[in-house]
Amino acid sequence: xxxxxxxxxxxxxxxxxxxxxxxxxxxxxxxxxxxxxxxxxxxxxxxxxxxxxxxxxxxxxxxxxxxxxxxxxxxxxxxxxxxxxxxxxxxxxxxxxxxxxxxxxxxxxxxxxxxxxxxxxxxxxxxxxxxxxxxxxxxxxxxxxxxxxxxxxxxxxxxxxxxxxxxxxxxxxxxxxxxxxxxxxxxxxxxxxxxxxxxxxxxxxxxxxxxxxxxxxxxxxxxxxxxxxxxxxxxxxxxxxxxxxxxxxxxxxxxxxxxxxxxxxxxxxxxxxxxxxxxxxxxxxxxxxxxxxxxxxxxxxxxxxx
Amino acid sequence: xxxxxxxxxxxxxxxxxxxxxxxxxxxxxxxxxxxxxxxxxxxxxxxxxxxxxxxxxxxxxxxxxxxxxxxxxxxxxxxxxxxxxxxxxxxxxxxxxxxxxxxxxxxxxxxxxxxxxxxxxxxxxxxxxxxxxxxxxxxxxxxxxxxxxxxxxxxxxxxxxxxxxxxxxxxxxxxxxxxxxxxxxxxxxxxxxxxxxxxxxxxxxxxxxxxxxxxxxxxxxxxxxxxxxxxxxxxxxxxxxxxxxxxxxxxxxxxxxxxxxxxxxxxxxxxxxxxxxxxxxxxxxxxxxxxxxxxxxxxxxxxxxx
Numbered sequence: 001x002x003x004x005x006x007x008x009x010x011x012x013x014x015x016x017x018x019x020x021x022x023x024x025x026x027x028x029x030x031x032x033x034x035x036x037x038x039x040x041x042x043x044x045x046x047x048x049x050x051x052x053x054x055x056x057x058x059x060x061x062x063x064x065x066x067x068x069x070x071x072x073x074x075x076x077x078x079x080x081x082x083x084x085x086x087x088x089x090x091x092x093x094x095x096x097x098x099x100x101x102x103x104x105x106x107x108x109x110x111x112x113x114x115x116x117x118x119x120x121x122x123x124x125x126x127x128x129x130x131x132x133x134x135x136x137x138x139x140x141x142x143x144x145x146x147x148x149x150x151x152x153x154x155x156x157x158x159x160x161x162x163x164x165x166x167x168x169x170x171x172x173x174x175x176x177x178x179x180x181x182x183x184x185x186x187x188x189x190x191x192x193x194x195x196x197x198x199x200x201x202x203x204x205x206x207x208x209x210x211x212x213x214x215x216x217x218x219x220x221x222x223x224x225x226x227x228x229x230x231x232x233x234x235x236x237x238x239x240x241x242x243x244x245x246x247x248x249x250x251x252x253x254x255x256x257x258x259x260x261x262x263x264x265x266x267x268x269x270x271x272x273x274x275x276x277x278x279x280x281x282x283x284x285x286x287x288x289x290x291x292x293x294x295x296x297x298x299x300x301x302x303x304x305x306x
Numbered sequence: 307x308x309x310x311x312x313x314x315x316x317x318x319x320x321x322x323x324x325x326x327x328x329x330x331x332x333x334x335x336x337x338x339x340x341x342x343x344x345x346x347x348x349x350x351x352x353x354x355x356x357x358x359x360x361x362x363x364x365x366x367x368x369x370x371x372x373x374x375x376x377x378x379x380x381x382x383x384x385x386x387x388x389x390x391x392x393x394x395x396x397x398x399x400x401x402x403x404x405x406x407x408x409x410x411x412x413x414x415x416x417x418x419x420x421x422x423x424x425x426x427x428x429x430x431x432x433x434x435x436x437x438x439x440x441x442x443x444x445x446x447x448x449x450x451x452x453x454x455x456x457x458x459x460x461x462x463x464x465x466x467x468x469x470x471x472x473x474x475x476x477x478x479x480x481x482x483x484x485x486x487x488x489x490x491x492x493x494x495x496x497x498x499x500x501x502x503x504x505x506x507x508x509x510x511x512x513x514x515x516x517x518x519x520x521x522x523x524x525x526x527x528x529x530x531x532x533x534x535x536x537x538x539x540x541x542x543x544x545x546x547x548x549x550x551x552x553x554x555x556x557x558x559x560x561x562x563x564x565x566x567x568x569x570x571x572x573x574x575x576x577x578x579x580x581x582x583x584x585x586x587x588x589x590x591x592x593x594x595x596x597x598x599x600x601x602x603x604x605x606x607x608x609x610x611x612x
Contacts, residue, residue: 073491094601095491095492095597095600095601096402096593096596096597096600097489097490097491097492097590097593097594097597098491100593101489101491161495161600161601161602161603162600162601183403183407184403185379185401185403185404185407186401186403186404189467193604198603284403287402287403287406287596288403289600290402290593290596290597290599290600291401291402291403291596293596293599293600293602294401294402294467294468294595294596294599294600295400295401295467295468296467296599297467297504298499298604
């Protein structure tokens with residue numbers, strides 16, 4: 001198979017921690033260029049825009065968009081206009097209207113769009129979905145609680161409107177909407193905003209899932225143990241996904257789900273989509289974030305200090 | 307053509323002011339039953355639920371959903387399950403996820419869904435769209451300012467999360483997204499919340515429309531002249547829609563656009579959709595409302611007193 005020459009736009013934490021090493025470990029891909037306003041990684045040519053990059057290196061095949069969600073529209077439009085297949089990091093865009101515009105753009109250009117949800121590739125997700133299929137769910141509880149100071153040090157974009165605790169929270173929503181057999185519908189939303197920030201630091205969300213309750217709690221100010229857990233009770237036992245769905249336990253017993261990292265799955269899938277000329281775009285998790293803001297009752301809490 | 311026997315769910319202000327008289331004036335429809343928790347209109351049998359109604363009157367063909375957006379999902383699911391074609395008042399639902407579920411439900415049941423935006427049927431909308439098609443737009447300004455005390459006296463549902471000034475505001479968004487040739491993308495949103503309410507009383511929204519600015523101001527606390535205006539400057543003259551797009555002026559001169567009321571159009575269209583077994587569902591205006599909440603920077607203003 002032909003090697004896919006891939007560029008990365010946005011050389012921040014997620015690109016350096018995940019995309020670059022994953023591409024290096026995958027034979028199908030070669031990391032050949034960066035679009036960045038800052039420094040490109042060593043040995044990689046850097047460009048200020050997609051058109052500049054494509055003028056200098058017209059044989060690039062694909063691009064992974066790892067910039068913050070604001071301002072992606074031009075990047076993505078330019079990428080399709082220059083014949084690139086596109087993978088985008090979550091969340092897909094700053095707004096629902098923008099996110100909804102990307103797939104029609106891909107279709108009009110005859111290109112592939114892969115809107116990724118990396119947490120859906122965690123090792124426990126697929127076995128959890130299979131196990132739940134054969135059971136009747138009684139109750140779902142999700143606790144996604146981390147200390148933003150540890151996981152996003154100095155990242156100012158995270159406090160832009162529409163983000164905050166929904167940056168990790170959308171990962172939980174991406175897993176829940178993947179493993180649960182029916183659609184979830186939001187019934188109530190309580191959001192806590194730091195006095196000095198435009199985005200929430202915590203959220204309590206109550207959903208209905210075909211008549212059973214789904215309780216979701218996000219906290220970005222967690223000082224004790226960090227938890228990324230989903231607990232599900234069924235008519236035939238209980239299931240626990242933990243560590244961001246990389247670990248699975250059934251009735252309190254650990255299940256061996258392997259250890260393949262999320263991004264290895266993601267890039268394998270991106271290659272499949274490119275080979276089969278198919279897009280994969282599911283905006284459900286992002287719609288749930290918008291709904292949480294739409295129905296959100298706000299309270300203001302103390303100022304956030306890093 | 308066969309008469310369409312139509313029920314109405316939710317006998318509130320919009321049903322009494324618009325739906326009932328419009329159905330009475332249209333030969334294709336007959337108003338035969340009501341689903342309501344209160345009193346049915348005189349001479350019309352009233353029921354507490356769609357299943358109860360269909361058990362008593364199995365030959366009903368269609369239903370118009372005029373209840374507030376919260377709690378419509380069961381009504382709509384029941385209507386499709388009992389073989390009814392469905393028209394829904396704006397806004398379609400309480401959440402984006404719920405609204406997105408209705409068309410798949412209609413398709414699975416083989417029924418027609420008409421998600422209406424009555425302001426799009428205002429007499430000035432179609433001629434404005436045609437006039438704009440041949441011109442280059444330079445600037446768009448929308449001012450939708452009314453006194454909620456006058457137009458929604460005592461309607462508590464209007465202050466539920468996600469509604470407030472977006473109840474009239476979504477009408478403006480439905481017109482803008484109909485007449486403008488390109489998609490609008492929200493760039494900033496400022497929302498003003500009364501200290502005692504869970505929904506905004508005013509909003510200032512800035513959009514990008516293919517590189518030109520669209521400024522939108524909603525106010526629900528307008529004491530002076532009430533305005534429902536859209537002003538558009540082009541390379542070849544200016545256009546003004548006023549009175550909720552029922553009046554059109556070009557370069558300051560009034561244009562005769564006729565006076566057919568919005569709901570007469572709506573029911574004519576519903577009959578066409580039923581005859582051709584076609585659904586008409588455009589969620590764009592509602593997506594823009596969710597985006598305004600998602601990106602919204604909030605300020606708290608004085609308590610609202612009716």
